Amino acid sequence: MGVAVPVRLKSIEAVVMAAHGRARSLSVDELDIVDEVASTVTNQIEEDWPVDTSTSRDGFYFTIQSAPGHYGYTILNDVDYVQYIHAAGTPAKPELWRTLIPRTVAEHLTPMLTRLRFAVADTQRALAFEAAKPKGKQRLSEAQVLSRSWRGRKVA
Amino acid sequence: MATRAGVTMSSTVDIGDIARRLNDAERRVFVRWERKILDRIKRKWRNWEYKGRPDGAPVNVSLSTWTSRVQTTTGAVLTVENLIGYAGYVHRAGLPSIAAGGKGVVGELVDEINANDVPKMTADLRAEVLRNIATPRRRRQVAGGRSPATEDTTIRIEA
Numbered sequence: 001m002g003v004a005v006p007v008r009l010k011s012i013e014a015v016v017m018a019a020h021g022r023a024r025s026l027s028v029d030e031l032d033i034v035d036e037v038a039s040t041v042t043n044q045i046e047e048d049w050p051v052d053t054s055t056s057r058d059g060f061y062f063t064i065q066s067a068p069g070h071y072g073y074t075i076l077n078d079v080d081y082v083q084y085i086h087a088a089g090t091p092a093k094p095e096l097w098r099t100l101i102p103r104t105v106a107e108h109l110t111p112m113l114t115r116l117r118f119a120v121a122d123t124q125r126a127l128a129f130e131a132a133k134p135k136g137k138q139r140l141s142e143a144q145v146l147s148r149s150w151r152g153r154k155v156a
Numbered sequence: 157m158a159t160r161a162g163v164t165m166s167s168t169v170d171i172g173d174i175a176r177r178l179n180d181a182e183r184r185v186f187v188r189w190e191r192k193i194l195d196r197i198k199r200k201w202r203n204w205e206y207k208g209r210p211d212g213a214p215v216n217v218s219l220s221t222w223t224s225r226v227q228t229t230t231g232a233v234l235t236v237e238n239l240i241g242y243a244g245y246v247h248r249a250g251l252p253s254i255a256a257g258g259k260g261v262v263g264e265l266v267d268e269i270n271a272n273d274v275p276k277m278t279a280d281l282r283a284e285v286l287r288n289i290a291t292p293r294r295r296r297q298v299a300g301g302r303s304p305a306t307e308d309t310t311i312r313i314e315a
């Protein structure tokens with residue numbers, strides 16, 4: 001059966017909608033933040049996972065959702081008995097994945113959201129800068145702005 | 157004729173004849189390299205021209221679909237993949253397309269990873285295996301093939 005824990009960043013979707021006026025894809029800098037946190041969360045889950053054959057531990061991976069209006073990441077494990085695993089000496093229910101994964105996600109949520117809000121502000125500044133360039137000046141399209149990293153770059 | 161060209165890259169690290177799974181310390185070394193290689197790919201997979209793409213159309217789609225996994229139960233296998241149907245065709249503006257004999261971004265990445273990362277990853281992992289070869293490890297008991305999660309085995313989090 002496997003397990004899945006999708007983490008949807010509705011608050012960031014709302015921030016982008018308010019700042020941009022419509023939904024847009026995550027920029028590269030925003031994606032990097034989600035990616036880094038998803039990776040950290042996955043690694044931490046693996047570190048805390050009980051090991052016997054380690055097949056179930058190897059089965060953890062994440063995917064990222066960055067489409068306009070739908071941001072987040074999903075922690076998955078497709079090993080078909082993973083949902084039954086519990087640490088030795090603990091009761092069979094609740095199963096380990098039901099507590100460990102949400103707890104690990106929660107530990108990293110608030111700092112990620114804070115970083116993302118700053119990153120969204122930087123992206124919007126870059127978009128506004130390009131949009132305000134006078135005609136005749138080379139201007140990056142919205143897609144090109146979102147596909148570049150603006151971290152550490154002074155914009156306007 | 158349209159074809160799909162997702163990408164799967166696998167590297168089996170030669171760590172000698174150890175007939176056991178990697179232990180925690182060895183696995184950590186391997187996972188660090190997994191992360192480095194995936195980061196290298198993602199850093200290169202950006203700064204697209206998106207010529208003619210209308211404002212509001214999704215972007216960075218194929219960037220977000222790169223994933224990686226390790227397998228450490230028998231030896232050490234790293235798999236990095238992007239199953240989006242056009243990943244294998246991606247090339248930089250101004251360079252030849254795959255159809256015209258160009259390498260594409262994936263081809264460049266394979267060369268870079270093989271030249272820069274695979275030898276160092278192999279050396280690091282071998283060093284860790286040798287360091288641990290005589291050290292017994294504590295094992296933990298755990299209760300109980302592959303298939304996707306169902307609604308019963310999904311927890312949704314919103315923030």
